[in-house]
Amino acid sequence: MTRTLETPVAATAARSSTRRRSRGLPRWVPPVLVFLGILAVWYFISYVVLDPSVAFLLPPPHTIFTEAFFKPATLSDILVALARSAGVALTGLGIAMIIGVIWAVGMSQARWIERSLFPYAVILQCIPILALVPLIGFWFGFDFPARVIVCVMIALFPIVSNTLFGLQSVEKGQRELFQLQKANRWTVLTKLEFPAALPAIFAGIRISAGLAVVGAIVGDFFFRRGDPGIGSLISNYQSRVQGPELFAAIITASVFGVLIFVVFGWLGNRAVGKWYDSGK
């Protein structure tokens, strides 16, 4: 009886004291602790769980550096491949931005255009791109253009739908303000709808940027001609069972994906952050 009564009290006290302590910690401490925890588990699996014959499945973290990042030949392989993939991804993203914005602006001009074209944007998003990749190879070769096309197809939808949403989000009163001055469509588009849509457009671009990187890597797996990108490298390391190199390439690709997301977030903030209240 006494024990069951005491336990919850003790537990509550302990919980509230940890909460008080964690409030005093700098914000970066908890994620770093999690990271250290993951490293510990990782080492444990590499050295204790895995048999040395299958150690390549999860090489100890430091070997990713000693055997890959710190080896100039391997590092330069990875960076050159990354640069090529970045070129593919950014080209695809750029084209997707142009096509996406024009497509959305077209749809925003008239209900009937929207009704005729929007279903195709949705279809584009729903068809499994992987299933189409062999076809793209057939039609456009197995080189740079084919890789870019995959990126465009993957990155297009968020830009189309966000831009359209942004263009249509203009307040009625603001529209009427322009209408009262008998502003023409072009003026309404350039001075009202487009600026109003910019926050949404940038949100779309940020999503698409990450997708374009995925597209570039996926393209590499299918299109083996032309300059190999980071995807080809990953698949080579995989087939050669080069564990540390494989992990190094994957980490590099991931860091690049995060970086491109952050950069476009920053760009968007530069462009609209001053006036746009994202908390609204």
Next chain:
Amino acid sequence: MTLLSDSPVDTATTELLNFSDVAMTFPNGVTALSGVDLSVKRGEFVTVVGPSGCGKSTLLRIASGLTSATEGTVTVGTNRIGYVFQDATLLPWRTVQQNVELLAELNGIKKAKRQAEAARAIELVGLSGFEKQLPKTLSGGMKMRASLARSLTLDPELFLFDEPFGALDEITRERLNDELIKLFTEQQFAGLFITHSVSEAVYLSTKVVVMSGRPGNIVETFDVPFAYPRDPEIRFTPEFAALAGEVSLALREGHS
């Protein structure tokens, strides 16, 4: 540009707006207005009070040309029409200066000229010093001032207001009422002002028009005898209270 004397009603009688037997039925079958006769002459400041949903905004939208009436005739005697919406409708990405310049810009007025016009309008509404600020940094009252300034750049002859101060607190509203009266006496526009505040209506205008509930039509019109510029203290005089009482009574009768 001569300053108006105490009694602007007498100075000129050009009709700037005339509604004759105007009705408005929306495509969905809602009749918002029926049999509305209304006239706004130069030097007049006409205020419309009525229950919400009785068609006051519709009336203004018809006057401005945003919508057309389904019946009756509407005559507008000028193409310099200012329109102030219930919310300030500022473009959030433009500074105060750029927002105030917008209408002149849309009308193709050269940069130097529209900058000068905007500066004058900003001065008139007391926003000098805030030109470079973005709307999100302004209070509700300051946003409304910017919105007023934007319309003032058109140098309107007919100024339409759709409950512009409805969302503001009492003190800000009273201050803006005084500034609006000052603008009215200095700038010589004719005003058509919508409000749901009887005291605001009596305080501002030369004429108060009471509308009935839907379908809205005009049930009574009151002339306001007080001279401009108006002393804020007149709100506490028996004459003011008596007139406001009559307007309230008409409003209540039209509502039932």
